[in-house]
Amino acid sequence: MTFKYIVLNLDQESAVEPLVSVCRAIGDSSTHLVGVYTLPLFNPPVIAVPYMPVEVYQELDASSKKQADRIGALFEESAQRDNLPIEWYVHQGMTASGTSAVVEHALTADLVVTSLASSDKAPWVHRELLGRSSTPLLVVPESLAEVPAFRKIAVAWDGTSQAARSIRDAMPLLRQAENVTVVCTRGQSRARPDIIAGSDVATWLTHHGIPVFLDEHREKQLTLGIAFVDYTRQMSADLIVMGGYGHSPLYDSLIGGWTDDVLENSTCPVFLSH
Incomplete structure (x- = not known):
């Protein structure tokens, strides 16, 4: 028995290789990886920023989409080394937490794998992924030097x-x-x-x-x-x-x-x- 269907919360480029490597270690050649990137919902406080030009929003949106493309390419490249079957999804963030899309995928998965670095962007992300999906969560530290054997x-x-x-x-x-x-x-x-x-x-x-x-x-x-x-x-x-x-x-x-x-x-x- 092993994990056959794993969702990866991929929100930054540096996390892709460590997370895919961990999935290789805990799965097998038939383990299916689902990468999910959520475009951030930019919603500045009205009091602090009463007006912001639309061009600023457009630039932020374009930057996020470029990052999604880079992460998707890294994810595909990393998974192809072992011919692991993958799916790649980019969703528009619907809430400030940005976890709703990942939670929806997690509901029908064996496991969710995420980086500890995700909490730098949203301190509540791990609590939400775990509590709202009831799917087990594997959190990988940023300082992971090599993939453990889990022995x-x-x-x-x-x-x-x-x-x-x-x-x-x-x-x-x-x-x-x-x-x-x-x-x-x-x-x-x-x-x-x-x-x-x-x-x-x-x-x-x-x-x-x-x-x-x-x-x-x-x-x-x-x-x-x-x-x-x-x-x-x-x-x-x-x-x-x-x-x-x-x-x-x-x-x-x-x-x-x-x-x-x-x-x-x-x-x-x-x-x-x-």
Whole structure:
């Protein structure tokens, strides 16, 4: 079992090759790639810019279309190296977030792959892609030096439905891994205090023939996203699997967002489910 139909959120030229390379690593020769570029909706605040000449809008639109052409050409060139079947779509942005078109494609896909750099343009893009489509999301860091083999995977387990779903969604990758480490990010179960935290997850994965290591030490039950990232670096993980955005944007802005902490600091791809 592998990912057969993958949507790529391609919004900048530098992201094309890394994202296609990651898709090669997680798919096979029959994996179908769907590249999507959304023309930005330019809508300046009326108070700040009460009037803007139409020529400015035309120039911005022409520039975006040229970028779409360049990205499309790079996407086709990169995919052709392995004769991967592709589709390429350019959509006009209908909302300020620019994610609606990608979400529509994602609804009927196995996976969405995007770059962490996309959040530079729209900080909410990852939350929207994940929350509105319910399709798992693979976020690739800008600093990715080489395509990982996805043989050493760290699973963040906090006992939530999001974490459980991320494990189910990532099964094609977990089954191919040589080592999967379950890292508890909270204490023992309230309903089953007699079992070691995370042991039920380890048992579940073992039934699938997945080699699992459970870090059961209490001091490793990490509560901060950056602490978890540091731990994954120590174990040389080349993929993180975790639930994403379990709290509201308001909660995350006041208390701090675990998901964004991991995304902003991780040096390996992060597989998210919601």
